[in-house]
Amino acid sequence: xxxxxxxxxxxxxxxxxxxxxxxxxxxxxxxxxxxxxxxxxxxxxxxxxxxxxxxxxxxxxxxxxxxxxxxxxxxxxxxxxxxxxxxxxxxxxxxxxxxxxxxxxxxxxxxxxxxxxxxxxxxxxxxxxxxxxxxxxxxxxxxxxxxxxxxxxxxxxxxxxxxxxxxxxxxxxxxxx
Amino acid sequence: xxxxxxxxxxxxxxxxxxxxxxxxxxxxxxxxxxxxxxxxxxxxxxxxxxxxxxxxxxxxxxxxxxxxxxxxxxxxxxxxxxxxxxxxxxxxxxxxxxxxxxxxxxxxxxxxxxxxxxxxxxxxxxxxxxxxxxxxxxxxxxxxxxxxxxxxxxxxxxxxxxxxxxxxxxxxxxxxxxxxxxxxxxxxxxxxxxxxxxxxxxxxxxxxxxxxxxxxxxxxxxxxxxxxxxxxxxxxxxxxxxxxxxxxxxxxxxxxxxxxxxxxxxxxxxxxxxxxxxxxxxxxxxxxxxxxxxxxxxxxxxxxxxxxxxxxxxxxxxxxxxxxxxxxxxxxxxxxxxxxxxxxxxxxxxxxxxxxxxxxxxxxxxxxxxxxxxxxxxxxxxxxxxxxxxxxxxxxxxxxxxxxxxxxxxxxxxxxxxx
Numbered sequence: 001x002x003x004x005x006x007x008x009x010x011x012x013x014x015x016x017x018x019x020x021x022x023x024x025x026x027x028x029x030x031x032x033x034x035x036x037x038x039x040x041x042x043x044x045x046x047x048x049x050x051x052x053x054x055x056x057x058x059x060x061x062x063x064x065x066x067x068x069x070x071x072x073x074x075x076x077x078x079x080x081x082x083x084x085x086x087x088x089x090x091x092x093x094x095x096x097x098x099x100x101x102x103x104x105x106x107x108x109x110x111x112x113x114x115x116x117x118x119x120x121x122x123x124x125x126x127x128x129x130x131x132x133x134x135x136x137x138x139x140x141x142x143x144x145x146x147x148x149x150x151x152x153x154x155x156x157x158x159x160x161x162x163x164x165x166x167x168x169x170x171x172x173x174x175x176x177x
Numbered sequence: 178x179x180x181x182x183x184x185x186x187x188x189x190x191x192x193x194x195x196x197x198x199x200x201x202x203x204x205x206x207x208x209x210x211x212x213x214x215x216x217x218x219x220x221x222x223x224x225x226x227x228x229x230x231x232x233x234x235x236x237x238x239x240x241x242x243x244x245x246x247x248x249x250x251x252x253x254x255x256x257x258x259x260x261x262x263x264x265x266x267x268x269x270x271x272x273x274x275x276x277x278x279x280x281x282x283x284x285x286x287x288x289x290x291x292x293x294x295x296x297x298x299x300x301x302x303x304x305x306x307x308x309x310x311x312x313x314x315x316x317x318x319x320x321x322x323x324x325x326x327x328x329x330x331x332x333x334x335x336x337x338x339x340x341x342x343x344x345x346x347x348x349x350x351x352x353x354x355x356x357x358x359x360x361x362x363x364x365x366x367x368x369x370x371x372x373x374x375x376x377x378x379x380x381x382x383x384x385x386x387x388x389x390x391x392x393x394x395x396x397x398x399x400x401x402x403x404x405x406x407x408x409x410x411x412x413x414x415x416x417x418x419x420x421x422x423x424x425x426x427x428x429x430x431x432x433x434x435x436x437x438x439x440x441x442x443x444x445x446x447x448x449x450x451x452x453x454x455x456x457x458x459x460x461x462x463x464x465x466x467x468x469x470x471x472x473x474x475x476x477x478x479x480x481x482x483x484x485x486x487x488x489x490x491x492x493x494x495x496x497x498x499x500x501x502x503x504x505x506x507x508x509x510x511x512x513x514x515x516x517x518x519x520x521x522x523x524x525x526x527x528x529x530x531x532x533x534x535x536x537x538x539x540x541x542x543x544x545x546x547x548x549x550x551x552x553x554x555x556x557x558x559x560x561x562x563x564x565x566x567x568x569x570x571x572x573x574x575x576x577x578x579x580x581x582x583x584x585x586x587x588x589x590x591x592x593x594x595x596x
Contacts, residue, residue, distance in 0.1 A: 049288055049529050077417050078433075080532065081541050081558040100530055100543065100558070104417065104433045111530065132420025135566050143252075158245040158595060167253055168554075174257055 423538025
């Protein structure tokens, strides 16, 4: 299985690579407007496996999420998932927070990502836009060690109170801890 | 059957009940509130859930759910196991919906591999049939325990009687009753036994009568209605904002179902309805699940009718294990078997999120591959985890006894919440 041809299609928002999924087609013009409005905050747009990923700068994340939720052409009203990713000890920036948005009225799905460096392991909270983010962010904080600024109740959620460290980090051993 | 729960609903006088609630609420003041710990071994918390209740008399002022008692680091484990080994782990998440977990996981991997379109029709149909049976089994456990929590004990036995028949079908299919691990990346490991059609047909013939029986026990039961109507009301907007999906969302008037919004396994070719109720209370969620069972029954019948003999695995020898017979005669099949069993298959780098409509809501698997034979990261979006977040919103101002009804109406499984 060669991995060469499976590399993601990187495209700008206003010239997305043609994809057979309606998701991409229906959202193309809205994505173009997103880029127009936030410009440099939209770092990268990737269409792969029929899914669209938008990399957003940390500082603009809350505004972008609010725009995506309220823009009538998009209406991404459901934050279906949020999780942290440790890209490995050598990766820079090491962490990512991944948001899976879904638009119930339009049936689009969109993945937002924001990069978080290890030495400043913090991302803005989305609780103000999507109240459902509260527990997801607590989980990412607990298991991945990403802090969420202005989170109303940032406590551990799954691991015992006396456990030190963040189990889903790549440098956390599987056993013998 | 559908006339049962609409025209005959008894109109009850709620005024006295509401008066008691208001009286109790008026007396409420935080200065004489006490904190009570409910769980983690309370029978009505459906597992090891602990609720930190702030009570003023009988009225709930605030609820803080405390979870994590079952946390076993499944996502961490999945990073260390090969793709095909992880199917076994998914069984143990929502242990009332193992077929659904298997399906969500294998479909996410198939999406990454780019073989989602190669799954043969027979495998697709069997996947639909078995997951819909699973939805019935899961709803039966919900119905039995929900009724038990509210004091209607006999229903529990009836529900488990029917569920037993579904588990017997699973046992005939794959030997496992709850930890099935039956779906594989690329299709199914082996075909269903010859008795399968008869077993399912018998069950589908018997089930409508059983469903009618459940309706006669609860739907128009005045005690049940008094305990559930107007209790734990969640508006559609709040439900979406809190990320609530599945029957709980549809009970709040939002007709969102992943099977309809993003059809998979050919769901777009089946004829079924998405039951929706507007009231958003415990009773509405009850009605949605009851009607959903009828719809699942319809899907099962259609799936069984279109089940034709044919291949059950995709034609990808580097991903799918060969048949036992083939292995005995063909050198390349033997080699593929050895390589798959010893090293697994590698998945092209990339990421995929695949959501299915589990029995409790949107069940999503997010997998990142780095090109090796083990996932780099696997995150599970469990519907129970997200739906449980609505508990404080639902319980504030309710009576202590309502908390039990509300937990039951959300249909949570702690194995999935804690993972």
